[in-house]
Amino acid sequence: MNVEERLERLRQEAAHCRACPLWAAATQTVFGEGPADAAIVFVGEQPGDQEDKMGRPFVGPAGRLFDRALAEAGLDRSRVYVTNAVKHFKFTERGKRRLHKRPNAGEIRICRRWLFDEITTLAPRVVVALGATAAQSLAERPLPIGVNRGKIVELRNGLRIFATVHPSYLLRVPDEAAKAAEYDHFVKDLRAVRQLSGEIVKTRAGEPDSPPDRRGTKAGRERLRRSA
Numbered sequence: 326m327n328v329e330e331r332l333e334r335l336r337q338e339a340a341h342c343r344a345c346p347l348w349a350a351a352t353q354t355v356f357g358e359g360p361a362d363a364a365i366v367f368v369g370e371q372p373g374d375q376e377d378k379m380g381r382p383f384v385g386p387a388g389r390l391f392d393r394a395l396a397e398a399g400l401d402r403s404r405v406y407v408t409n410a411v412k413h414f415k416f417t418e419r420g421k422r423r424l425h426k427r428p429n430a431g432e433i434r435i436c437r438r439w440l441f442d443e444i445t446t447l448a449p450r451v452v453v454a455l456g457a458t459a460a461q462s463l464a465e466r467p468l469p470i471g472v473n474r475g476k477i478v479e480l481r482n483g484l485r486i487f488a489t490v491h492p493s494y495l496l497r498v499p500d501e502a503a504k505a506a507e508y509d510h511f512v513k514d515l516r517a518v519r520q521l522s523g524e525i526v527k528t529r530a531g532e533p534d535s536p537p538d539r540r541g542t543k544a545g546r547e548r549l550r551r552s553a
């Protein structure tokens with residue numbers, strides 16, 4: 326089976342996951358999406374209201390902000406793989422609204438098998454934790470974003486990740502000037518990710534600006550496979 330077929334099989338298996346209670350209230354499992362040869366895997370927290378309805382990750386307000394920041398950093402969303410630590414939407418109902426509720430440690434742990442299967446299958450060059458839940462899932466323990474942000478962190482389980490904030494954090498910054506500064510910082514992080522990935526991107530002038538090595542070394546992929 327090739328990578329695409331293995332991902333598809335995982336997606337179908339995850340669609341029937343009942344390993345924690347979150348499936349019951351959610352519309353569907355929201356599995357990751359992106360090309361099988363993606364050099365970068367971005368990991369968010371869990372699907373939100375719109376993602377739950379559409380069955381696709383990062384398509385709501387945080388997703389639109391994420392897309393804009395990716396483009397500004399010179400990354401093409403269609404060339405990266407985007408997924409979540411937890412694959413079902415967790416929420417409380419407030420009238421007609423469904424309000425996001427943070428997944429707990431048990432839910433993160435139970436859902437980790439899907440995330441690690443995705444990463445092992447894809448063997449990307451860079452895995453990016455978007456926020457604390459993703460970092461906790463990848464590290465298998467709480468990992469504060471503040472001190473680990475903007476650099477490669479070697480985890481005890483052998484994974485190497487890049488940590489940054491979650492795009493929905495940027496939406497919540499109340500002060501406009503601070504919001505703009507936080508957004509710029511996020512774009513700077515994404516540029517660093519792009520450099521680490523060696524992703525081929527077009528510059529504004531339309532020239533490729535990095536070498537055509539997107540998948541990392543064979544040894545690196547093996548290491549990831551063994552550790553995940």
Ligand code: URA
Pocket residue numbers: 369370371372373376381382383384385387388409493
């Ligand atoms: N927030 C996430 O963490 N993931 C999504 O898919 C959407 C919003």
